[in-house]
Amino acid sequence: MEMKKVILSEDEIPRKWYNILADIKMNPPLGPDGNPIGPEALAPVFPMNLIEQEVSSERWIDIPEEVLRVLSIWRPSPLVRAFALEKALDTPARIYYKNESVSPPGSHKPNTAVPQAYYNKVFGIERITTETGAGQWGSALAFACSQFGLECKVFMVRVSFDQKPYRKSMMEAWGGKCVPSPSMETKAGRDILEKDPDTPGSLGIAISEAIEAAVSDETGKTRYSLGSVLNHVMLHQTIIGLEAKKQLEKIGEYPDIIIGCAGGGSNFAGLAFPFVYDKINGKEIDIYPVEPVACPTMTMAPFVYDHGDTAKYTPLLPMYSLGHAFVPPPFHAGGLRYHGMAPTVSQLITEGILEPKGVTQLAAFEAGVTFTRTEGIIPAPETNHALATVFDEARKAKEEGKEKVILFNFSGHGLIDLAAYDNYFSGGLKNYVLTQEEMLNSEKVFKDHPKPQLLKSR
């Protein structure tokens, strides 16, 4: 019997994270006056030990023992050969996936939630605030906080809060608190509710609320935590790709193509960055971040300086952005409904090292159902977007008769997102495409910025 999984033992978990900042040159974040900010500007929001990671350019950063202890609840995660899927697609490609759905909350998110909770604890912080869209990040942070005895407060985008009551239950099971956003607890929330009491909310609004709740705590014992976009988040996620490299080495394989879905960029970067290092050093690999065509940050938006949140509490970050006021259409992949993209991922796109792809919601779910009925695991709606591109590449390999090695990130399972599958099976799911007018409206916000901020036009 051919082995399906490549398994590492606990003592093979990587001991260091890979920091892409050692290998690329980035534009600095800017303050409200348009000038570069220093680390101290972030101190009210994040603990200083995490800020140091955010700006570090050391290539390898040690993973603390206490973090490894918690990661070992589910890590190393399996690398799996998708034999049944290959057969169904009748492709000569060999398809591997890194199964990040095996964590307790069911996704890759705890890879960064755990170290973030740890560094906050070490810094003397007692309470962390955050936002969550679909709920994967909020439940991951609640899980991580329970491991280090921290309080956790989650602002959850209202439309998801109402559609996914089980996500709140998960957070509560781990001892976290979850409120729908916009809420009356913050000025940012109250301002929005006053204008539009029935707003479905957005990730940008929820981030504003969570930051405000952290910085306004006068005891100084509260900080904010972000589940994607920032450099230290990408850093923590590289454990995925570092493990995958070891696993592929064990069976003498190396990928031709790497694929991951990208909302803020973290699961994609986690798998891809250790291979980006190889590509920078001469390896030939095609690396594809995948987004929904209904939120086309990487494939259609300009590369600009923009805020990470609606209320403009964050610094200006150099990234592809649809504008911080952009509210994407209500497709079923909450984790991909974000206006921006991680600055590191954005930078690598401008340099041509990454080639973004866009897929439709229906193509994503079609691929997800085929995966469910072949490989046996029900993917999260976000993961389905990566799958749609895997299918495209597997078919291309067939047309070209090439034995390509495809590696993708199975970022999460869909057991808490089954309503989306119901909707798909009942024919209620449709494709959203952004109109030119919506694109133009979304770009208008950049005009408010302190300086002309277009880094690169399309």
Next chain:
Amino acid sequence: MEMKKVILSEDEIPRKWYNILADIKMNPPLGPDGNPIGPEALAPVFPMNLIEQEVSSERWIDIPEEVLRVLSIWRPSPLVRAFALEKALDTPARIYYKNESVSPPGSHKPNTAVPQAYYNKVFGIERITTETGAGQWGSALAFACSQFGLECKVFMVRVSFDQKPYRKSMMEAWGGKCVPSPSMETKAGRDILEKDPDTPGSLGIAISEAIEAAVSDETGKTRYSLGSVLNHVMLHQTIIGLEAKKQLEKIGEYPDIIIGCAGGGSNFAGLAFPFVYDKINGKEIDIYPVEPVACPTMTMAPFVYDHGDTAKYTPLLPMYSLGHAFVPPPFHAGGLRYHGMAPTVSQLITEGILEPKGVTQLAAFEAGVTFTRTEGIIPAPETNHALATVFDEARKAKEEGKEKVILFNFSGHGLIDLAAYDNYFSGGLKNYVLTQEEMLNSEKVFKDHPKPQLLKSR
């Protein structure tokens, strides 16, 4: 860092199941006339290759390659040392759990669903019917059928069907069909609905419907599948205990105490039977199946011949039973709401080899929440019952100052059962205790049997 998990590689998956029938003497099943039945009596219900396993007394039975291929999607499952839980309970006991929640549907159930689907396929069957309570079994069978290209039809107890819409979605994702029971599709269902249109349904009724739907298919291409109770189901589940033995050997441990929750008995038997073999051969081990006090089959019911279903379609089986018409109170562990107990488990209880325990719902959830906030994984409500007894034994070890080795089965995660946790956190959960009157009523059904069938009174 101490290693938390003991991991086996795929080529260490056991190649044979352990059959307890080689080592205990059983009372035979009886037909409606009160006489022992032969294998041929079961032929309309099950394929003959599975019936042969049901009656086999060979100690070791080969696991087919095609079954191993599918099991390897998630097996071998991890054996985990519960360091954080030990610390929280301040116990000298070393606590290990076999994590069966890592399968795609989230429980131990696919361990038997996969071989059952396989043997049906090999026998030329095209469609399998079954019942499900909480939904774990129905989704496991839908998953298994999708792997072998079989149709799957699930009759789901109505109260669960209404409370847990996501279970139906899971079955559909794998291509299965799920209807609430009682339904109008069978005579058994119509009879019940005529008397009581608002019945919440029961596992006994759903079994009757699924059997009727199988045997009444005139093409002869449909069979029925049961997720617990029967000998071949226990056989397939022994892969759990056989793996656990290998894993404990690797670290030089052997259990003093084995614990599993028991509804029909299959996850418990799967972990325990390979160790029961050792106990029969002289090892000293305490082995505890755990049930809810609200459905006290093992701890209060008589050892009798009784039917497995409400409509009396099944043969009379020798087991502890609350009576085939018994409807348990609506506590939150659907998998433990069954009137009977596997004949093999029942037999071992009468011989004093197993010592059943009963726990309350609130004690179960209290233990489950502590586990969630220490070990990090949210348990299924059924699994919480095993945990309550683990907690009792860990505390006893502390009082006695003994370094006991406790092994329990983490039979499933609770991600689809979060409504139960909501209920617990909001204070809505209560304990049910069966009254003497309810016990007497439940026993009356035995009077209808063709012979006096009391095998052993209490």
